Amino acid sequence: MRYLLLFNLLCVTTITLAQSNTISGYVRDRETGESLIGANVFDKSTLKGTTTNHFGYYTLPLSYSEVHLVFSYVGYLPIDTLINLNGNVELSIRLIPQSMLDEIVVTAEEDLVDMPQMSRIGIPVDQIKSLPALAGEVDIFKALQLMPGIQSGSEGSSGLYVRGGGPDQNLILLDGVPVYNASHLFGFFSVFNADAINNVEVIKGGFPARYGGRLSSVIDISMKEGNNQKLKGTGSIGLISSKLTLEGPLKKEKSSFIVSARRTYIDILARPLIKATTDGGETAGYFFYDLNAKVNYTFSDRDRIYLSTYTGDDKAYARSKDFYISDNTRYDYKDEFGLKWGNITSAFRWNHVFTPKIFSNVTATYSKYQFDIFQEYYNKSTTPTETTEDSGATRYFSGIHDLALKTDFEFTPHIDHQLRAGASAIHHTFNPGILAYTASNDADTTLGSSKTRGLELATYFEDDWTISKAIRVNAGVHFSAFNVNNIWYQKVQPRINARYLFDSGLAIKASYATMAQFIHLLTNSSIGLPTDLWVPATKNIKPQYSSQVAIGVAKNITKTYEVSIEAYYKDMTNLIEYSEGASYLDPQKDWQDKVSTGNGVSYGTELLIQKKTGRFSGWIGYTLSRTERTFPDLNFGKTYPYKYDRRHDVSLVGIYKLRDDFELSATWVYGTGNAVSLPEERYAGQGQFNGGPGRPTYYFYDELLYYPSRNNYRMRAYHRLDVSVSKTKKKKWGQQTWSFGAYNAYSRSNPFFMDIGYDRSGNKKFKQYSLFPIIPSVRYNFEF
Template identity: 50%
Template sequence: MAKVVRYLFYCWVIVSVVPATAQDRYPKIQTFGDLISYLDAHTTSRFSYADALTGVKITVDDGVDLTDRQVLTKILHAAGIEVVVKGALLVFRKINHAGRTLTGYVRDAESGESLIGAYVVDPATGTGVTTNTFGFFSLTTGSDSVVVSFIGYGNQKLSISGFRGELQIAMQRKESQLSEVVISGSNAFDLPEMSNIRLSPERIKSLPVLMGETDILKTLQLLPGVQSGMEGSAGFHVRGGGPDQNLVLLDGVPVYNTSHLFGFFSVFNADAINTVDLIKGGFPARYGGRLSSIVDIQMKEGNLNKVEGEGAVGLVASKFTVSGPISKGKTSFMLSGRRTYLDLLTVPIAKAAGSNQIIGGNFWDLNAKINHIISPKDRIYLSFYSGRDNLYDRYTLEEESDLTGKETTDIRWGNLTSAFRWNHKYNDRLFGNLTALYSRYQFDLATTVHYQNSGNQVIPDINRHNEYYSNIRDLGFKADFDYSFNNDHQVKFGANFVSHTLTPGMSRFQSHITRDTTFGSPEIKLHELYGYAEDEISITRSTSANLGIHYSMAFADTKTYTSLQPRVILSQKIGPQFSVKGSYARMAQYIHLLVNSGIGLPTDLWVPSTDRVKPQLSDQVAFGIATTRKGIELSVEGYYKWMKNLIEYKDGVGFLDIDSRWENKIESGRGKSYGAEVFIEKKMGRSTGWISYTWSKSTRTFANLNFGNTFPYRYDRRHTIALVYAIAVNERVDFSAVWVYNTGNAITLPTSTYPKAS
């Protein structure tokens, strides 16, 4: 009997005490809000969720361990809630909740300028999108708020509960943090991008520069994988490629010569620039036509709210920039100009010294832009750039000779670009941009001699004019579209047609003896067409990719060239602050640059692919790792690139050689480049800067050059190191320093000489 009583007592304890223990352990957990309160008290995790979830009913079984994420996931799944783990952050969201599509623009609050690459996040899910070239975004969200962030601006959390229409987000320039919101994925290393660096004008202007002239291209030379052509010059080479293999775009229009004044300055006035993007590898499918790099430069749009201006007087040049509203909040303009005055200083000095020879030079450039908001769905832009260099030598012969007169030599070159762009939002998911563009680069070398007989001897007058010129002109149309399936699929597609008109080199002679004589390579037409599609996709919460295809065609003489170019970029996150990336890209280039081996003058000739000259092709693979810790970003990349159908002048041949066919002056060959790059950057705080290191090797092989043996490329440099440091003393005063080390260029010195015969 005693055993039976004892057994019944134990059963009562099990039935009554255990439920009480479970109830004490999980007191009043009946809703999702109760669960969050419990987890907040018993775990170190951080949480992100929509307020609408707090009232969702949940059921917690007796004796379960809520700190076990598998158990937690099972409980919430039954209530229609899923758990997304982002490092120490737990994101809770409704399962299969499509939400709504929110669209809008992100702009600077003071000027109305578009902020390119701003991050717009749904705090309930932790997913987000970036703004495109025009500040536009399309985000699918089920939350009642969004968070917007951009480097150099304060983060903003905006309520969108009940909001309908186009969201206009104005960002303030200040540093602030939102302690209640954790944004995951806002760092560059989370995105499916590789070998991509963005520079702002403020970042460029903070660096010390040659003779006080801020220079975009010299700043790019401080980045890993980018090397200068010559000391002090603005030309650049990327990952072993030639200068023609860099596609430099100004508001979407190609710029064919990027240098002013012997290459010491670039043609880009930093005061007129909004953003600069450099892509060295992992090329998205929307870009094409070059092998080595893309430099995508966007001009400022102009202040929509007030008139503002700035100017500077430097050692060699002065400049001004003014912008403001034509119609406040609707139409704005931007005008920026620059001119050197070296000739204004040197010419008077030469004249005062009584010299018969005066050597001078100058350059100028002008940027202009108008943007007009037609409606919430339509916006148009008109961009213009023109720049010109002029170097001259004036020699005057007077009195002491039987001949009097003068001889002048002028070297002139310059670019002109213009673009008309129309943005249209077709619906909440589809955004389009149509562009009509024109670009021209022209080089001219002219010598004029005019002498008259002033003595007693019978000497005829001399009148002679010699001229050499080349140019390239582009007329094109582009259509680019952004389509947002959802936050995990951001699709871009479009097409481009451009007609190239090239004059590789023409010579013209006039004199008192011979009539006008013109000969050289005739004008050549090349038509280029391409289409592309790319998808920026989140495969899993830690794996993302940019998958694309680029197909191009070129119609050259009687030959039609085609190229299918796959593009792949993969990014795998490992933990909250570490990622591994890889990429592959095939590129084709249908125009070439015949590079003169001399220095200083822009005598390089643009020539097209023809029946005899094939398009340049390249394949590049790259692999890298990236991490961010305590505001310091670190990336390490390695790459390998194969190139073929490269061209060079034959031995002993130059651009002035008299030959009506430029194809007769060249050799065709192949190239190879590989290397490793390290980039450490600090962006936040009073002191900022970076360290970049590049180890690289680049070679060329031509059947009829160097006896067919492989030789180092002209700008093959084994080591390049750059240190950049800046510190802000206060809002008005800052100091900066730059240190650069390069190993020398490859050179072959003579080992013997042949004495001149007596």
């Protein structure tokens, strides 16, 4: 490996001496000043070029004097310009949005055939907003679930299961900050407000060296920067939530801001009804909120800073109070039960252009996730002579928070080489689960695992190399290390993506990547409950490792269709699950004593066909896959299917722009039923309870259930149709849009879970429970 690095450095030095003229700058939206991520910049005569990075910056070293550059981005009018190169040229471009999109594409980055990167998906946020949504609530994660290789967990869930991996194996980044719990409403919505988002990119395999820390995917989400030209606002009012976004310049062309807020009001609407039915003594509710904010300032052509933050909380609660009078004594009591969880993320970024060929970004981040389950009570008895009070509380809380520093460099010595290098340090603090009792008449008690701290270090080197017109390679190495309780783990992770392009336009691609993950998620729920616990690798629990190999083909059919097929194989080691019968509700036991360790494997084929142009656009996605787990302490050590193993997964997506102001959209999904453990036999059992000396012995009869294996049955297949129609009308103050939709339009009774129930004759049977029938929605959106 070190010889390869020395060879690359020698090549870079030689190339740098041979090249001197560079065109560089930013590509932005003309109306808002927003950076355009992944915009194409290429020389029309040689068809060589590059794309803008996550800050809209590009650099293009060229050896000839006259250049015909083309700047393009999906949904914008392209710009052609002729440039005479007598030295370095700084050229920033403002692209004009098209009033009516003649072309809608799924990927907003490089052409799928041209780039070496495999297993990469990007969906424009405007297209996400056009898709049908549950209760009219636009959700980025539900749009990603419509792509091959990405599955939902259960009915309505926003969870992501990528190529057989678990939810903890997704590196979810918001402006470069990890988000540890991305679920609202117990998993039915994600925490990302689409109105505050600029770009969404997902990588399922063939990971570039700059990413690390997770096994299955990278979900890189960038917040908007804010309009630096004029004050602008958008908002919407729906059945369960409303949101408002404001953005504008702090100093025109130099600085801008954006603030976006969203809140549900189920609790407010239900409160009068609950009080009316309980004589005012009880109340209950649930709500969640999000708040995104970001500011940036451009000091010069070479320096720009960003400060962004996100905070969001969910809270479910139930309160009651009452009193009664007996024997001349008044008894008052009240209690409250609650469950709340939420995230806080913050990022400070500094961009600096050292030379036209060297771009750097320094990021300092803070991330916190915590959940609390609490119950409080208060009792008071009052007589004519005295008052007695008693109070207490029980609280179970867990969480994780990080402090991190990262620096990244992009060096483009030659039009055929783009080098990246960087390093990062993350300080983790884990609270694996603490149960605290407090009582007015007793001593306080605290049980649970102790707080643990860990240090994660990483560095990487990456080269995107165009060897010839036909051959392009992205290769690199990622090195990471983790320290916990004076124990060190380290892993060298090589990565490579390669593409061979035939003259016919058919591209063959292959990739190999190894990944290391030093944190685990302990979960015994399928619906995104916040009781999931983040825990570190320890002396007894090793880090997770994976390796993945993939091969595929891609081709553009005219300019209308894009087709890709990928086959992959991934193995995973040191996965953890709760042992049989264990859960987070046993705080007297350390979490390490409640888990089992095993391995997993996933392999399959993915097909994606996209229609890219015209008034009708959309895609067809199909996944054929198998995912299995093997744990020595579970299922008698035998291999069993993963709960979310689906043999077939299909998605059909269509968006039809009937007129400039009228749009129809629909999605249809089909999936093989989830694996479930069901008993095959039952036996009558007998037990006894000895009441103690002088007391009788009680006998009871119970039923013993025999499970032949883990996940031995399949629930019924899942399929669903969602539809939406929207009408936009121009107003003097801006525009308004009414959207009407239906989730599960033909009201399919899809399985949510199965249990043992009874038929009308009282005989036991397996019973399917469904969650959502047809759910209509209406939403009013406005823009000013």
